[in-house]
Amino acid sequence: MDCLANLGAGVKAAVVGGGWAGLAAAVELARTGFQVTVFEAARQLGGRARSVRTQGQLLDNGQHILIGAYGETLRLMRTVGADPDRLLHRLPLELSFPTGQPHPFRLRLPRLPSPWHLAAGLLTARGASPGEKIAAMRFMRCLQGTAYRLGDDCTVAELLDRHGQHGALRRHLWEPLCLAALNTAPLQASAQIFANTLRDSLGSGRAATDLLLPAADLDRLFPAAAAQFIRARGGEIRLACRVDTIVAGPVVFGERFDCAVLAVGPQHAAGLLAGQPETAASARLLSGYAFEPIATVYLAYPPPLSLPWPMLGLDDRQTGQIGQWVFDRGTLCGTGGLMAFVLSAHGAWEDLDNAQLVLALDRQLAATLCRPLPPVLWQHAIRERRATFSCRPGLPRPAVETALPGWWLAGDYVCAEYPATLEAAVRSGVAAAGAISASLPVARRACAAGARSGPQSPRRA
Numbered sequence: 001m002d003c004l005a006n007l008g009a010g011v012k013a014a015v016v017g018g019g020w021a022g023l024a025a026a027v028e029l030a031r032t033g034f035q036v037t038v039f040e041a042a043r044q045l046g047g048r049a050r051s052v053r054t055q056g057q058l059l060d061n062g063q064h065i066l067i068g069a070y071g072e073t074l075r076l077m078r079t080v081g082a083d084p085d086r087l088l089h090r091l092p093l094e095l096s097f098p099t100g101q102p103h104p105f106r107l108r109l110p111r112l113p114s115p116w117h118l119a120a121g122l123l124t125a126r127g128a129s130p131g132e133k134i135a136a137m138r139f140m141r142c143l144q145g146t147a148y149r150l151g152d153d154c155t156v157a158e159l160l161d162r163h164g165q166h167g168a169l170r171r172h173l174w175e176p177l178c179l180a181a182l183n184t185a186p187l188q189a190s191a192q193i194f195a196n197t198l199r200d201s202l203g204s205g206r207a208a209t210d211l212l213l214p215a216a217d218l219d220r221l222f223p224a225a226a227a228q229f230i231r232a233r234g235g236e237i238r239l240a241c242r243v244d245t246i247v248a249g250p251v252v253f254g255e256r257f258d259c260a261v262l263a264v265g266p267q268h269a270a271g272l273l274a275g276q277p278e279t280a281a282s283a284r285l286l287s288g289y290a291f292e293p294i295a296t297v298y299l300a301y302p303p304p305l306s307l308p309w310p311m312l313g314l315d316d317r318q319t320g321q322i323g324q325w326v327f328d329r330g331t332l333c334g335t336g337g338l339m340a341f342v343l344s345a346h347g348a349w350e351d352l353d354n355a356q357l358v359l360a361l362d363r364q365l366a367a368t369l370c371r372p373l374p375p376v377l378w379q380h381a382i383r384e385r386r387a388t389f390s391c392r393p394g395l396p397r398p399a400v401e402t403a404l405p406g407w408w409l410a411g412d413y414v415c416a417e418y419p420a421t422l423e424a425a426v427r428s429g430v431a432a433a434g435a436i437s438a439s440l441p442v443a444r445r446a447c448a449a450g451a452r453s454g455p456q457s458p459r460r461a
């Protein structure tokens with residue numbers, strides 16, 4: 001039992017939005033004794049990282065990748081009893097583009113202590129020249145030398161140009177990492193946010209660079225266990241409950257709470273915040289955000305089909321850039337023959353209808369594997385038009401605190417250090433819950449601190 005379990009006892013907290021940010025805030029508040037009510041507009045939890053039932057299968061609205069650096073996400077998964085060691089495949093970072101070609105690109109970080117894992121990975125990368133490898137190591141050393149602070153923000157493409165990053169490593173390492181992490185093309189993406197992600201992954205311990213690929217549907221990864229955790233602590237989850245206005249106090253659906261977290265996506269937050277004079281400036285800031293799409297296209301092949309590595313870069317030489325990655329859901333989740341293709345950020349793929357997308361991706365996979373493929377058994381495409389905010393240089397982010405009494409903000413867009421990711425969402429939720437706890441009267445916090453050190457403390461007992 002947590003020693004702070006009674007910190008929020010008797011304090012009523014509302015959380016508007018049941019995505020990963022809202023659930024993270026709700027879990028942290030419930031863990032510290034708050035009486036939590038979650039209001040979610042949809043009929044299910046998870047928001048932009050949710051499960052979808054179709055074709056008799058449980059799929060995800062988008063194939064998600066986590067990495068070892070997602071410390072807060074992994075901590076909260078453990079808190080709610082969703083074991084990351086069981087629900088995620090931990091694999092050393094490997095980028096493979098494509099197999100079967102005369103000069104395939106392959107970079108694999110071996111299980112060596114940091115920074116030797118990165119040096120060895122770069123030096124042994126296949127398909128890159130020695131000059132490119134040395135330039136890449138210089139680039140990382142240079143970023144490290146400035147503690148990954150760039151001064152003035154610029155685009156990732158400008159940053160790479162400035163540091164002489166060209167050729168295979170630019171094409172198969174830096175640019176795919178930028179697209180995967182920021183969901184924004186290198187020509188538009190923020191170099192500072194990219195540098196932050198490099199600091200916490202390639203620039204950190206080896207475990208931080210590991211790929212954590214879901215072995216189960218997204219609901220089982222966190223939302224389902226989070227809901228159970230909240231309910232077990234007396235909390236309530238109200239689905240299909242869209243909040244139309246936010247009122248100081250805070251008041252939600254006419255019910256008075258002691259504190260509230262607005263944890264909806266930035267476009268929805270802009271609409272709700274615009275309704276109050278105190279938060280009109282934040283609403284204006286958010287209404288200036290641009291968004292990037294992601295499509296996940298599932299193609300089911302007869303079960304013997306599998307990939308040589310669960311996550312493969314797609315060959316774009318014959319077919320042009322349509323999809324960036326293909327994931328082998330058979331190896332990852334036990335659904336043999338099912339491939340999930342990921343198409344990130346704005347691109348030519350948006351002009352294709354679903355039938356054309358399926359055809360193009362089937363061809364791209366055949367080119368990648370250098371062999372004809374059996375006919376597709378069934379397919380399903382999910383296009384998320386506003387998958388993430390467009391992570392541009394100098395994009396202003398709002399703080400967790402708002403000027404509206406009783407209200408705090410959470411959501412991937414609030415976490416100023418990171419692009420729109422699960423980790424950003426979870427961190428923002430944890431930060432909102434922390435800010436609420438810190439705002440409690442000093443006497444209550446002192447009492448909780450006393451309980452921590454007192455003889456009746458459960459941890460001491």
Ligand SMILES: Cc1cc2nc3c(=O)[nH]c(=O)nc-3n(C[C@H](O)[C@H](O)[C@H](O)COP(=O)(O)OP(=O)(O)OC[C@H]3O[C@@H](n4cnc5c(N)ncnc54)[C@H](O)[C@@H]3O)c2cc1C
Pocket residue numbers: 016017018019020021022039040041042045046047048049061062063064065066241242243244263264265268294295296384386387388410411412413420421422423425
């Ligand atoms: C296809 C796709 C692929 C992605 N891939 C990755 C990846 O590989 N790795 C990674 O780390 N991240 C990835 N992301 C990003 C990640 O999913 C998001 O950053 C994260 O889920 C955002 O969580 P959130 O809680 O901030 O927002 P949301 O998930 O948008 O949650 C907001 C919730 O609020 C609800 N809501 C909205 N308005 C109201 C209202 N008025 N009243 C009540 N409820 C309301 C919504 O229904 C929603 O459930 C991907 C996203 C998508 C869409």
